[in-house]
Amino acid sequence: MKYLIFIFAVIILSFAGSRLLNQKNNNPGNNFLTDQTDFAENQGGVESELDALTIAALRKGDYPGSDIVIEQTLSPGSNYQRYIVSYKSEGLKIYALLTVPNGEKPETGWPVIIFNHGYIPPAEYRTTERYIAYTDAFSRNGYVLLRPDYRGHGSSEGQPSGAYGSNNYTIDVLNAVASMKKYKDIDPNRIGMWGHSMGGHITLRNMVVDKEIKAGVIWAGVVASYPDLINNWRRGTFTPPTSIPTRALGWRNQLTEKYGTPEENPEFWGSISANSFLKDLGGPIQLHHGTADSSVPVRFSQTLKEQLDKVGNTRSELYVYDGDDHNIEANFNIAAQRSVEFFDKYVKGSDNK
Numbered sequence: 001m002k003y004l005i006f007i008f009a010v011i012i013l014s015f016a017g018s019r020l021l022n023q024k025n026n027n028p029g030n031n032f033l034t035d036q037t038d039f040a041e042n043q044g045g046v047e048s049e050l051d052a053l054t055i056a057a058l059r060k061g062d063y064p065g066s067d068i069v070i071e072q073t074l075s076p077g078s079n080y081q082r083y084i085v086s087y088k089s090e091g092l093k094i095y096a097l098l099t100v101p102n103g104e105k106p107e108t109g110w111p112v113i114i115f116n117h118g119y120i121p122p123a124e125y126r127t128t129e130r131y132i133a134y135t136d137a138f139s140r141n142g143y144v145l146l147r148p149d150y151r152g153h154g155s156s157e158g159q160p161s162g163a164y165g166s167n168n169y170t171i172d173v174l175n176a177v178a179s180m181k182k183y184k185d186i187d188p189n190r191i192g193m194w195g196h197s198m199g200g201h202i203t204l205r206n207m208v209v210d211k212e213i214k215a216g217v218i219w220a221g222v223v224a225s226y227p228d229l230i231n232n233w234r235r236g237t238f239t240p241p242t243s244i245p246t247r248a249l250g251w252r253n254q255l256t257e258k259y260g261t262p263e264e265n266p267e268f269w270g271s272i273s274a275n276s277f278l279k280d281l282g283g284p285i286q287l288h289h290g291t292a293d294s295s296v297p298v299r300f301s302q303t304l305k306e307q308l309d310k311v312g313n314t315r316s317e318l319y320v321y322d323g324d325d326h327n328i329e330a331n332f333n334i335a336a337q338r339s340v341e342f343f344d345k346y347v348k349g350s351d352n353k
Contacts, residue, residue, distance in 0.1 A: 113192050
């Protein structure tokens with residue numbers, strides 16, 4: 001009798017194992033470097049047990065922002081005023097640089113650019129340092145500009161968490177957008193977003209969550225899907241810059257230990273990748289990348305452009321600069337001009353139909 005029970009148990013286990021194997025084999029693989037993942041939020045139980053990093057979780061969040069408070073008046077720019085301001089994000093006081101054009105505001109208010117900076121060691125970060133020429137390119141061309149510091153950066157409250165294993169910085173920017181909509185003299189219907197490197201990652205996540213962002217411009221962006229980041233951002237000839245602390249790179253191990261690899265659990269990795277939701281973008285994106293970028297592979301921007309084309313976002317643009325670096329230093333003037341013209345068309349001119 002015991003022998004028959006044992007045989008029956010083996011048959012049941014074999015059947016179950018075979019079914020699981022067939023389910024795994026029947027699950028079409030995604031080439032995450034080139035394919036646009038068509039991810040549904042209710043696949044794989046993701047919706048019922050949301051991880052805080054998923055796009056679905058971001059969309060379910062509340063981002064009320066707050067009033068913008070002027071903390072300090074700085075010396076003016078060429079044709080605009082400069083301030084250090086603050087706003088609230090999840091109860092934290094976040095500092096930011098704000099610039100406001102001189103002269104008579106447009107009838108509906110000034111257009112706005114939210115400026116997302118790249119990785120700078122949080123303890124070294126200062127609101128008035130870095131990206132001076134970059135912000136000036138937009139500030140002197142008739143835009144109100146807000147450059148959030150992110151939590152834990154400079155004087156901002158909270159702990160820095162990194163942008164890839166946490167949605168905290170993305171949330172800080174979503175609250176920055178909401179705060180700017182309360183600010184006097186701006187047009188809440190004309191908001192664009194610019195991002196560099198890590199700020200490009202934050203920009204793309206914001207844009208698939210908030211469809212009211214009219215257009216985005218991303219320079220040297222970390223804009224790959226998470227499987228692509230796992231498989232193609234630290235292998236081969238590419239190595240992340242040594243300035244990135246080890247703790248900020250730990251998200252890879254933490255997520256794979258909890259959820260398995262992208263090959264083992266494509267549903268989860270699709271659920272946290274903004275690239276899986278490109279069809280939900282409210283506006284076009286302009287990409288810039290240098291071929292000699294040693295921090296972020298140019299292929300990331302090229303792949304995103306292919307994905308944007310695949311979902312029908314044909315107004316998006318890609319500019320590749322031969323031999324240029326992570327900051328697009330050699331081609332800064334032409335890249336800045338193209339960026340301003342793109343925002344002029346899709347944000348200032350509201351040509352976003």
